[in-house]
Amino acid sequence: MNPLLAWHWLQRTVREWSATDGPVLLHVVKILLAGGLALWLSMLLDLEQPRTALITVGIVMQTHAGLVLSKSFYRMIGTVAGILFSLLLVALFIQDRMLFLFGAAVWIGLCTAGSVVLRDNQSYAFVLAGYTLCIVGLPASLDPDQTFAIATNRLSEILIGLLCATLVSELVFPRRLTGMIRQAVRKRFADFSELLDSSLNGHGNHRIALARLMSDVFRLESFRAASAMESDRSRSLRLKLGELNLEFMEVTTTFHAFEELLRRLRQKNLQATADHLMQIARGLLEAALPDGHSAHHESEAGQVADRLQTWLAETGHMPTDITSAGTSQTDLETGLSLLRQLASEWRDYARSYASLAGSAPGAEAPALGVRFDPVTVGLAGLRGALMLGIMSVVWILTAWPSGIEAITLGVVASTLFATSPTPARTVRQFLTGGLAGAILSWWTSFWLLPQAQDFTTLMLAITPGIAIAGALTAKPERAVTGAGLFMIWLMHLGIGPAYMQNPAAFINDLLADFLGIICAAMLYELIDLQGSRWSQERTIRALRNLVSDVCRSTTPFQRETLETGTRDLVYRSGSLRRITGPGDDRVIDWLLMALETGHQIIALRELLIEEPDVSVHKQFGQVTGDMARLFDMPAPEARSRAESSLQDLLQILEQHSSANCQRARFHVHLLQNALADKTSVLQFATGER
Amino acid sequence: MPREIILFGAQLPVLVPLFLGAGFGMLLLDRLFAIVGLYGLVWHPALFRVALFVCLFALMGLAIY
Structure with a gap:
């Protein structure tokens, strides 16, 4: 081959590699570095469970520094909240396990609901506040004298993990958002x-x-x-x-x-x-x-x-x-x-x-608002609380030593994936990762770790697992599988102040983990808040209510509120991220319908607000009232009433020559078009199709 | 200076409040440097900030030990 050609080929290959696989390798190296640092520090400080620091690193490490920082921040807040509530619960109800578990179920329910209402990492903070209670509160209830020690240990381990993860991702070849x-x-x-x-x-x-x-x-x-x-x-x-x-x-x-x-x-x-x-x-x-x-x-x-x-x-x-x-x-x-x-x-x-390219400062835009359906959120909370309830009953009835483990994993799985568009599928991915993690953990715990002599060999023993899990989490579509592998694998590593592992406890804990996850998957199938026909109807109902709110509001309804409100509702329902499911396109049709009509009403109100003529205002009030009723309860009569009041408004507007009235006519016309559309969802809802 | 303080009946090393204090001081310094535009001249701003924080914290620690 021509040496020049070969050189070019080499250059191109290196460039391709650095754009695709390079970041993955970098990510794995960073996790290894941060994990090793966290493990070393927590062993140096004689913490009880150094692996918690390692798990924390594995969970918060992501490919971009900003994501790591924000996830760490919210993980810290969630952990602190969970620990504080655990202390409170132990202080109040330690004598009575029923009251204790009831308080815990209420807390888990509230946290799950909170995690459904908020988005992204704020939602993650609620998840963490929920399951930290299982990790700190439940063991503490068995041994109340140790409560404070358990709490400080957990907090220290988490903080060390977070510190190492953020430091490494910020300092070592940081990738910016x-x-x-x-x-x-x-x-x-x-x-x-x-x-x-x-x-x-x-x-x-x-x-x-x-x-x-x-x-x-x-x-x-x-x-x-x-x-x-x-x-x-x-x-x-x-x-x-x-x-x-x-x-x-x-x-x-x-x-x-x-x-x-x-x-x-x-x-x-x-x-x-x-x-x-x-x-x-x-x-x-x-x-x-x-x-x-x-x-x-x-x-x-x-x-x-x-x-x-x-x-x-x-x-x-x-x-x-x-x-x-x-x-x-x-x-x-x-x-x-x-x-x-x-x-x-x-x-x-x-x-x-x-203007993104320049450095001129932008104007402060309001953050996207949240709009949710209280019933759906309440049911999500109930699902979380039920999960804790069911697993607690199993734990108490069987007096199983690994009961706490089962409760914890169940609660983790039932809160962590509550915001996924297809929770049942996501849990299955997590389970797949978990199974791989279990096998890996058997191999690491009973073949590799016993041979570890010092810290270096310990790191060598856990490197393969970290590398596999890290490579998985670097790809967004495999992130859940990777997280499952990471969690299950690390939770069963016998890393402590000394090597500690016995096969019986190991198998017990593994069974407990899978019992918890499978139970969570079943609850997701039973209380399906995303894909079921009922939940789609709820979303559509909420969309219609939003349009009625737009019509009825006396203060100028912000266009942004409508835009973000409708999108948020549909985003929550997962229809936009799934799309293929049955009934999803109906939700999307309603989204578009709500946006279209709501927007025309807002535009009309803005145009007509300064119109001096009282009859225009009166007729506009009639139109909004009729539209609101139509969207409250779609029916043929409501539709014809709205159509006729729109026609009246149009006639009144035609008598006015001001520019605003002229422009308002277009909006009225668009509304009329939307109502008269023979194939729209509105026609379908009024039963005329 | 005492090396431990008692907070709600729990003993805490003085290093904890010092750590928080150093963090707060760092926030102020960070804001100042960002306004002055110092970070434009630094090769690795994140590393610079971490190093600065370590210096602050170590100075405060040296004062009590």
């Missing part, structure tokens, strides 16, 4: 541009792809929250990211409204109007896609923003009075105004995106 966030933003912009491209070129309706893009805001939001822990420069990036998220939600909603308008025009056999709008839309697309491809980086996004600005100026006085046969004047004007709104929102979004 900033790069990852940039990449995610770029990809999202490109994905959305391509979606627009294929949709406006007439390649069908892209509901699912759009809905998936919509849920992307939560992924970025979690990075955003985690990057709060990272230092200095990412702070301004974080502010901009919040702004970017809000703008993205608005632009997707408007885009969906336009797509729906086109679809309904075709449904009403107004093909010519639709074609005319498509033609205008193509002009917009040309402005948005320089040279036919989407913007790849910040400076191109800046150009896109400028071109969209030009397009907006050009279309400002575009003649729309084309009265050829088969076109609808109102629809045309409405469509044009929607397109202009889309363009201006996209322009703002592209500007914010472009």
